Amino acid sequence: MYLKPKTLDEAVLFLSAQGGWILAGGTDFYPALGERLPQGRVVDITAVGEIRGISIEAEWIRIGGLTTWSEVIRTPLPRCFDALKAAAREVGSVQIQNRGTVAGNLCNASPAADGVPPLLALDAEVELASAAGRRRLALAEFVVGNRKTQRRADEILAAVLVPRRMENAASAFLKLGARRYLVISISMVAAVLQADGAGCVSEARIAVGSCSAKAQRLVQLERDLVGAALAAGIGRVVKEEHLLPLSPIDDVRATAEYRRDASLTLVRRTLEACVESH
Ligand SMILES: Cc1cc2nc3c(=O)[nH]c(=O)nc-3n(C[C@H](O)[C@H](O)[C@H](O)COP(=O)(O)OP(=O)(O)OC[C@H]3O[C@@H](n4cnc5c(N)ncnc54)[C@H](O)[C@@H]3O)c2cc1C
Numbered sequence: 001m002y003l004k005p006k007t008l009d010e011a012v013l014f015l016s017a018q019g020g021w022i023l024a025g026g027t028d029f030y031p032a033l034g035e036r037l038p039q040g041r042v043v044d045i046t047a048v049g050e051i052r053g054i055s056i057e058a059e060w061i062r063i064g065g066l067t068t069w070s071e072v073i074r075t076p077l078p079r080c081f082d083a084l085k086a087a088a089r090e091v092g093s094v095q096i097q098n099r100g101t102v103a104g105n106l107c108n109a110s111p112a113a114d115g116v117p118p119l120l121a122l123d124a125e126v127e128l129a130s131a132a133g134r135r136r137l138a139l140a141e142f143v144v145g146n147r148k149t150q151r152r153a154d155e156i157l158a159a160v161l162v163p164r165r166m167e168n169a170a171s172a173f174l175k176l177g178a179r180r181y182l183v184i185s186i187s188m189v190a191a192v193l194q195a196d197g198a199g200c201v202s203e204a205r206i207a208v209g210s211c212s213a214k215a216q217r218l219v220q221l222e223r224d225l226v227g228a229a230l231a232a233g234i235g236r237v238v239k240e241e242h243l244l245p246l247s248p249i250d251d252v253r254a255t256a257e258y259r260r261d262a263s264l265t266l267v268r269r270t271l272e273a274c275v276e277s278h
Contacts, residue, residue, distance in 0.1 A: 015156070087114040248260055
């Protein structure tokens with residue numbers, strides 16, 4: 001059965017009454033089915049207008065659950081969003097960016113999801129709506145592993161919320177793949193660096209994707225960057241031991257050893273890219 005609710009209330013009622021598979025842009029949903037047809041009820045949420053688009057609130061920037069990657073790219077946003085915008089431009093192709101949503105990327109929870117590292121580096125939270133009400137979780141808690149999240153079957157990801165506290169921070173995102181375009185990453189890095197009045201790092205957030213079951217923040221590196229000059233050469237702060245939270249695997253795209261080695265270079269380059277954008 002195919003259902004197309006027009007409001008969020010209607011959508012969560014459908015899900016709570018009889019369950020169903022949520023369909024947004026369909027760019028992960030359909031490839032996951034392969035040659036099969038969807039089984040059971042499909043709840044197509046694309047007509048739920050109230051969760052589309054990006055709005056600026058007093059303390060948060062709200063990315064509605066139906067916001068596409070193309071909308072992220074064309075919406076004017078503070079500079080700490082440069083990494084997320086760069087990631088948006090790397091998601092598949094323009095056609096995929098026009099259909100695919102930020103929320104779909106997070107709910108699919110691939111280790112290679114381009115949206116996760118920049119949103120982790122922004123300390124984003126997710127808002128989940130169900131017939132029972134709404135709850136909020138840090139993105140770092142929401143994604144629990146390879147294609148595993150804390151979303152309950154009756155919940156819709158209604159919004160991604162980014163705190164405005166560091167909105168003037170420099171940010172950058174770099175993705176390494178086997179070719180330049182339309183590629184699943186071997187490694188990717190997002191960084192957000194806040195400077196103090198003297199031009200030194202006062203707060204740093206670094207996240208690496210595709211090198212563990214879920215993207216990881218490099219907490220020790222974040223600490224060691226505090227006090228460093230936000231200037232060319234900042235990449236030299238990064239040491240091999242900073243990458244210990246990663247647990248890369250061998251797969252068709254790269255070996256674990258290559259991933260670790262490439263990530264070291266990528267983290268350094270992402271920090272330098274933050275300096276260039278500063
Ligand atoms: C050719 C191609 C290239 C791609 N390239 C990339 C790439 O480079 N990088 C990358 O990260 N991804 C890539 N993708 C994957 C995909 O485009 C993205 O993950 C996209 O953001 C998914 O969004 P969607 O709206 O299409 O999700 P859908 O396919 O509609 O849904 C994905 C999953 O999330 C669930 N879901 C969707 N929205 C919600 C919601 N609001 N609340 C609760 N559950 C929800 C669905 O039930 C489903 O399980 C590619 C896909 C294709 C086909």
